[in-house]
Amino acid sequence: MSTIAVPLAAYQILAGALFTIGVVGVLVRRSALIVFMSIELMLNAVNLSFVAFSRQHGSMDGHIFVFFVMAVAAAEVAIGLAILIAIFRKRETANVDDVHLLKG
Amino acid sequence: MDLATIIEAVVKVLIVLGFVLMGVPLIVWMERKVLGHMQDRIGPERVGPFGLLQTIADGMKLFFKEDMLPAQADKVVFFLAPGLSIVTALVAATVVPWGDTVTLFGREIGLRITDVNIALLFLLGTTSMGVYGIVLGGWASNSKYPLLGGLRSSAQMISYELAQGISLVPIVMITGSLSLSQIGRAQESMWFVVPQFFAFVIFVICAVAETNRAPFDLAEAETELVAGFHTEFSSMKFALYFLSEYANMMVVAGVAITCFLGAWHGPGPIPGVLWFLIKLSLFLFFFIWLRATFPRLRYDQLMGFGWKVLLPASLLNMAVTAVVLVMKG
């Protein structure tokens, strides 16, 4: 593997694209579940760039970060879905803009 | 990658694929025969000698049946789900070693399709993917019994996967490797079932649950859910589910043998591969025996057992093993 088959920039652009798609999902979808999935997408985009940088620098700290991101994502999903279920039970909806009790 | 390597890989894939696919009718026949005798009846005997060809005939029948598609079903997923099931089962089979290396035509050949160094993780990954086949099948039917069956089995499989994974950790700690062939080799002098008996028990219980077999076959509990997640499936799609269940049984049995029952090792001049097959047969017999003996659990009992008994027990076993290992240095 002496030649640079796939340059770092390619991974970065891919990560950027995925991240952007995630941003779009968060901003334009109404269903809270899809918003959650889009957030996962963004997290994974970041994970990809972490791993890519790790490979580039030959240091495994990036892997550790991915590990932590996964742990945090798991926690987030557990809590988020629990909240979602609670909301759904009360209001029969999973749309984020139907839930605005906190509005000023 | 020279030609020989490619040929070797293709041959091995064909062997495994053939073995699994051909083995399934045999196991089904065995199951029906054994169950029959255990229930004081004879079982299939008309088609072929001892009814050996009965399953083949059943397969042919399924093949020619009309493929039904429920009206409101999600077409894509409805097609995808059974395929997913069988693919994960077969992929998992690729890392199970059935013997040590042999020298053939001047080549050193490992008796497994691949020997990845994280085989155990690979296995856990593919089995965790296996859930999708069932869940999606249940959902895509757009029918309430399958949906319930799918939900049940998804919860059940994630729950038992945890205890199963953790029950394997002590083995990894002892051998210091995630490679199944390494683990197999490490049992030359002593099978891990001896020092890790509790882990073995937990693993077997989880294995039964993971394969959705009695007494943990809640996903397809006939008395409650008609046929569970595959109620709406017919013809070849049903055959694929059927196939994947038995393929999964073989994989799980293979892993149990590799990790706990000394892999291909055994006394006497019998070759390793044969030992492996003998153990496999016995283990499958044990599966069938279980089915004949135990009644089905209630669903809440099943979940409670998984989370409150098996998971703590496996964690405890892991901790004790860790302490013992550290103390032994």
Add this chain to the structure above:
Amino acid sequence: MSLQLLWLVPILPLLGALLNGLGAGRLPRKVVSAIGVGSVGAALVIALGCFATLLGMPGEERFFAQTLFSWIDSGDLSVAVRLGLDPLSAVMMLVVTGVGFLIHVYSTGYMNHEKDYGRYFSYLNLFTFCMLMLVLADNFLVMFFGWEGVGLCSYLLIGFWYTKPSAAEAGKKAFIVNRIGDWGFLIGIFLLFVTFGSLDFGRVFTEAPSILPLGGGMATAIALFLFVGATGKSAQIPLYTWLPDAMEGPTPVSALIHAATMVTAGVYMIARCHVLYALAPTALLVVAVVGAATAVYAATIGLVQKDIKRVLAYSTVSQLGYMFLAMGVSAFAAGIFHLMTHAFFKALLFLGAGSVIHALSGEQDMDRMGGLKKHLPRTHATMLIATLAIAGIFPFAGFFSKDEILWKAFSNGGPILWAAGVIGAFLTAFYMFRLYFMTFHGSERLTPEAKGHLHESPNSMTIPLMLLAVLSLIGGLIQVPLLQGGQRLDAFLEPVFADLARVGGAAAHGAAAAAGHGAAHAAHDPGQEIALMLVSLAIALAGIYVAHRFYVKDPQAPHRLAARARGWYDLLWNKYWVDEIYDARIVQPIVRLSNRLWKDVDAAVVDGAVNGIGRKIEQGAGWLRLAQTGYVQLYALILTVGLVVVFGYLALR
């Protein structure tokens, strides 16, 4: 005993205070007594041990310092909680623990019927702790800590019977008047820090002669401000008014705090700062004049008071005036000597008075006493000794100390100060024997109720009385040989005051500014001293004689005299109307000003500003509230805008 145990001396009473305070109301009385008395007793034992060790050391090395912990370390200011033991503080420590111990013992009898027994002993122990911190302090801040602590305890104990309005008022008065003095003390400390950059006694006093010019403005200012603090704590003109009112507290408290120990803190402080005062002759003169004036002034008020404790209170103020007079004429050792003997006999007087009050079920008016000699034999005997001591009759303790002060006043301060001292001595002899005769002699004027319960006090009260009587009797002997030069206490204290010699201008204030040593010793004239002694002795006897005439031979004489000099009598009886003047000229204007400040400044300006800001913020929040739409995705959008900005900055950087 190792001096390393020194820290236990203040800590033991603190522990006692904590135990009794936390266990207040739950511990049985015996345990409370054991803790309260035991802790001070143990402190006394250790103090005696330390003192013995100190005596065993060569004179010049009698100094020991123990750093407990670093207290404040901020910028230039570095203060450690450090205890210092030298002959001066050793004497004070012995007085505090010794007299304190006896008064604790006495209290177990006197306060026996009290409901809040534990609280009382907790306060008393706390006071002992603070007082010990004050005298053992090795820097001004720790001293100030003790200074404030004893003030607090004084407040708590004066107001011990807080359900009685007059007691609560007296407590507040004591506290507030003390605070005025503390203000001066604090300013003095600030000036010291500004000047020396340190508050350690060692550094300040060593560097003072080289940094402060003799008689310079700064030295005078520091000395005067510190003296303001001393007048507050030691009840000198003009801040003496709280002390008579402080008699609202339990009598043992009056004995311990308002006679023997706390009120002498000012004297101790000036003695401790003698170097600074030596550098400020003007301040010394002020001290001497104020002391002499107070001595006479308070004595005159004491002539006519009817309340037995009030007489003693004014007597205390007067005697403290003597001590300040001694300080003012640079007779520091003599002042400390008088402080010590005064602690003995004044504590004895108060405790005796307490015994009388106890016997009469709380009666304090001397008009309703009389003829108690036969009923209270032990109290009578000890009181007589104490009265003789304070009147300055040979060979009681008061004679030695008072005469030494008068002699120093004459030789260092001149005839006017001496004359004031002698007049004070005459008045003291008179009003003390007035008290004695009115209480123990003459006809019994008791109320029937008091008569019914008349009894001698229990042993726990009389034994401390007798011990103090012995001390009053022989306490003066530590200053023998009598005449100037070579007295033991002076010799013991000498290392402390030796640094006066380094204050170059010893000559600036009379020939013998330096504690009666060196130059003063050379100019010493034994004949003159003996003559002065005889004069004051005669004066004291004259006072006793007049008192005898007035109150034993012809009990109607005082009334006739009062009727004839109505105006003078009223003036004295109303204490020169000082409280009224203070009220009209100081308190009321301040109250009016405070009311104006409250309504015009606080309510209008300060509250207005605060409320106005609050309203504005509320208004602004009302606007910002509109941004809070409750739509999660709007928030996400705003987040994204932020992301765009940050990324943009990073990209274009």
Add this chain to the structure above:
Amino acid sequence: MTEIILFSLFALTAVTCALGVVFHKNPVHCALLLVAVLLSLAGLFIMLHAQFIAALQVIVYAGAIMVLFLFVLMLLNVRRHEDVLTPGAAKGFGFLFALIVFVELLWVALSPGGGEQGSVGAPAALPQEFGSPAAIGRILYTTWLYPFEITSILLLVAVVGAVLLARRKFVG
């Protein structure tokens, strides 16, 4: 060459499926497409010598988290014909800002030498153990021990919180 083909394959799958996640109407399909994204990322991880992370990606993300998603989707049985996108201006702004973000990311990724040293040019030589479970375990339990422990506390909190939230009634 193989590498480039594989990368293109995975990248294309990932992007297409990601777009599907965001724009598909049926939430279950969205979840399945997300699984596909995750699996292709796992493939990329293996290409980047992060075998352990890839395994985790499959087991934890695809095998557990996404199953949980599906589970909830089925449990709630979300109605299919709801308005999928946010209405009006919000949508427009969303697309606009997302586009700007992407342009900025592209700018950063493609600006030569703008990054830290080593971000461009040949990748570093890798040690034998790189990305293996043993190596990750070694630094996870030494250098990163405290964050690791704190993560465990976070997960515990999440477990407790999820159980409490999902209960039908709060007891007491």
